[in-house]
Amino acid sequence: MAHDAAARSWPLFRSLAAYRFSLLPGDLIAGLTLAAIAIPEQMATARLGGFAPQIGFFAFMAGSLGFAMLGSNRFLSCGADSTITPIFAGGLAAAAAAGSPEYQSLAIALALMVGAMLLLSGAFRLGGIANLLSVPVMVGFLAGISVHIIVSQMPGVLGLASPSGPMLDRIGVLATELGRTNPYTLCIGFGVLAVVVISEMISAKIPGALIGLVAATLAVIAAGLEAKGVKVVGAVPGTLPRLTLPDLAPEQWVRLVPLAFVITVVVMVQTAATTRSFPSDPDKPADVDRDFLGAGAGSVLAGLIGAFPVNASPPRTGIVAETGGQSQLSGLAAAVIVLALLAFGTGLLQHVPDAALGGILLFVALRIVRVKQIATIYRQSPSEFLLILATAALIIVLPIQQGAFLGIVLSLLHGIWSTTRAKLIEFDRVPGTTIWWPAHPHIAGERIPGVAVVGLQAPLSFLNAPGFRNDVANALKAASPKLLVLEASGMVEIDFTAAQVLLDVFKMCAEQGVTIAVARLESVRAQNAFDRFGLHDVLPKDRVFHSVDEAVRALAKAR
Template identity: 85%
Template sequence: MPHDDHAKATWPLFRSLASYSLPGDLLAGLTLAAIAVPEQMATARLGGFAPQIGFFAFMAGSLGFALLGGNRFLSCGADSTITPIFAGGLAALALSGSPEYQGLAIALALMVGAMMLAGGAFRLGGIANLLSVPVMVGFLVGISVHIIVSQLPGVLGLGSPSGPTLDRIGVLASELGRTNPFTLCIGFGVLAVVFLSEKVSAKIPGALIGLVSATLAVIGLGLESKGVNVVGSVPGTLPRPTLPDLAPEQWVRLVPLAFVITVVVMVQTAATTRSFPSDLDQPADVDRDFLGAGAGSVLAGLFGAFPVNASPPRTGIVAETGGQSQLSGLAAAAIVLALLAFGTGLLRHVPDAALGGILLFVALKIIRVKQIVTIYRQSFSEFLLIIATAALIIVLPIEQGAFLGIVLSLLYGIWSITRAKLVEFERVPGTTIWWPAHPHVAGERIAGVAVIGLQAPLSFLNAPDFRSDVTSVLGTSAPQLLVLEASGMVEIDFTGAQILLEIFKACSEQGVTVALARLESVRAQDAFERFNLFDALPREHLFRSVDEAVRTLAKAN
């Protein structure tokens, strides 16, 4: 069916189906299902849930995103980025695998879904920027370590140690001599199959090939009798509407964890939809996709599962295999539903070590080595952010580390703004251009004229230092005309406005004429009106260029 812009613009639900392609979407859906089945099983086990709960999450995520999302390719379901975080948070409130744990997971899915829906409805796409790239890279390193530590016992055939991550690493290291060679071969064999398949082509379902091969080996060689643990009986139950029976205080205790998960889901959803845009000529509709991911989590909760997230690898598979709409995700969900209804017996002999091998691949893949090296070479301070964030995630309980990672990202952003200093401008010789002064670039100054600027929003974070710097310029240069080049001043808060009023009044008392040039930001212009700054600065002293201000007012002085 050809692309229909009008239909896409007017459909309130199932928007991406307006441009479906039946052959392409069904082929993409088949490939997506082959990738998703082993991955969703493994992710469910990572969170302490039965394999079928991962299938519930995938079906809910696929249906919810198709219902309200806008991106044609995005695949939503159980995700290994958020699963260790909420599993750690829930384990602090209830025993993993218990009915209470399951109820808390359902409640968490509903809360995350509600927050995502609110974020999309109120167009809060900017929240996705709460995590800077270095913090997100460090965050993924920490998550990777948690996944590896949680899966190594199953791959090595050892018991799972408890306690902090570093203690668990120490226990595993001390018990390496007791490794089961059969589980080791299965786990690392599946890891190798997935790795090689990925190298050849991302379209090859390496995880499914490895899982089937490992299962046949378990059956054919009778490895269960040699200490190889298997998934066992998987109930052929279908998702049905369910609500958690929790006391009000338990819902309240989930709020901080739900906020952390929501921020991570927003970041990953925004990154995914921007990486695989529906239309190269249009900006990604991040807010619309927040609605889709939110609907996915709400349905996951109603299906008895846990929060879901956008998956960059699965989304890439849909885009690369000819998918044209969310019909591909719905087709994959239908295949998973059929597996649940008629084929759960096929999963009985799947070895746990094979699922561990798949997750080891995921853990290694999410470490962005090239990006870490680039950041190290280009910005050492931000490389330290990577180290600090990863350390927080590894050393602390994971949900606390994730929250502090968000705080660290915000603090770094605040620190960056506070570093903004006053800049003095000089005229480029032979031109009318005024440019920030630089020791290695020749510039001209005009006697009695000082041109200054701040290349950052003027706020409570930097306004006091800005006032001190302006006072220093007035004392050192003793200008007759002070031109404020305001192109970089995109925002002015109340504190910044009061500082500007003080500067304008001080200049007036000292007989210094003040001009404002290139006040280009609409928000900054609005601030001048709201805070009555033109009461202290004549409107006729507002100019579109520094040169115009100097030519007009320097002569008057």
């Protein structure tokens, strides 16, 4: 209990509060394993975004330090991420050539803006924004991202020039160029992919990407494959991170706002999912808002040292949890190892083949497609399966940043549509009890003459209030009750428009000589709405009951 209290009050490096020396060996082992996984992955992700390999290392170090400083989760690994990289790379490429100084400046500015948005989201406890993407939309989103990664990496794996233009055009060009494939790059790319897949099948703890990368590099050197058309990373500057600020005009910052918002939402969704999947304490809810602060600090630091936005990584987080990590010291240890590589070992990276990095990214692309979840949604909810297809199509066909934004819009529209589908339902009394239950053709129920019990199992808002009023009018017309009880347990929220409709319903009942009562108004927000909008001025508080049975006994004089 003392440790928990200390952790909650600790302003910085919360996971290190009351740290015990006995945890150090586990954290160091987890940090070493994390570094072995992260080094090739961060290089590959930087390449995916159009950056030099060392920029990926900068992003990992910034993400690790920033999250350790302000985050709450003990295991979460933050750094360059293949989910958001294609999105912001596509957005930045529309404004500047990849690899140019302006492109770098835009990426830095984007990291600072995303970090600021995440910090504000955490500070104002806006964790609900993480729910903007429904599961089917997120699954479709990842499937579309997967296609982008595959198409962007196949030219390097095949030894071909990268085509430009819309996604479908690029796929067409690649299909016509297959006959010119370089067999050496093909073997390297798919060989590394095979090593990673087999390693993952044996144990996620095996650094298959690093093993494949080392093997491919040795093969390039031993067989002189550079002379046979195999492209390599080349000289990697051994520069260390330093303070870097973007030199952009104000209007360029403004143009980045929509892209920064999309990236922020995706980071929030993935961070929330990661911290909930690997909780620091399984018996307590994850502190999602605090983890937004950590991810935000990571992006701000990344921007300040010349990198790009960072994100939580579920696979790397899982590695930390599975290899004995107990605190963010694991991530910090991995960051120190990466820093040492930058300072003393960049020469080791010179002959790393591009095709090997492409093979790693092909594995990432295949891993993020949630095949089992897609199959489950197809079986259990065909309409939501269409959401997967629609979202994936938007991401693939449109410019990726536009597709991502429309995916968010599609998720919101689906939520609105679900809310507007809510209909008024009738309740029956379970025979021999005082329980009132939604009427069902296969469940025996009984009704009391002159009494109608109805309810709306959804928040009452401007979206469904007009339909609610019509349904109540139809119920009054069909049953002609003397008493109407509104079962309100599902009405967790009542907005202004809905409150006006409720006033109309109360007055309509009074005009028709029908006594109306409310039962089970359990939501505190709904109770406050009754006070705030003056609903009790029309419906006295003695007409609000704890149960339907209490209302019926008090007003219908029936048992």
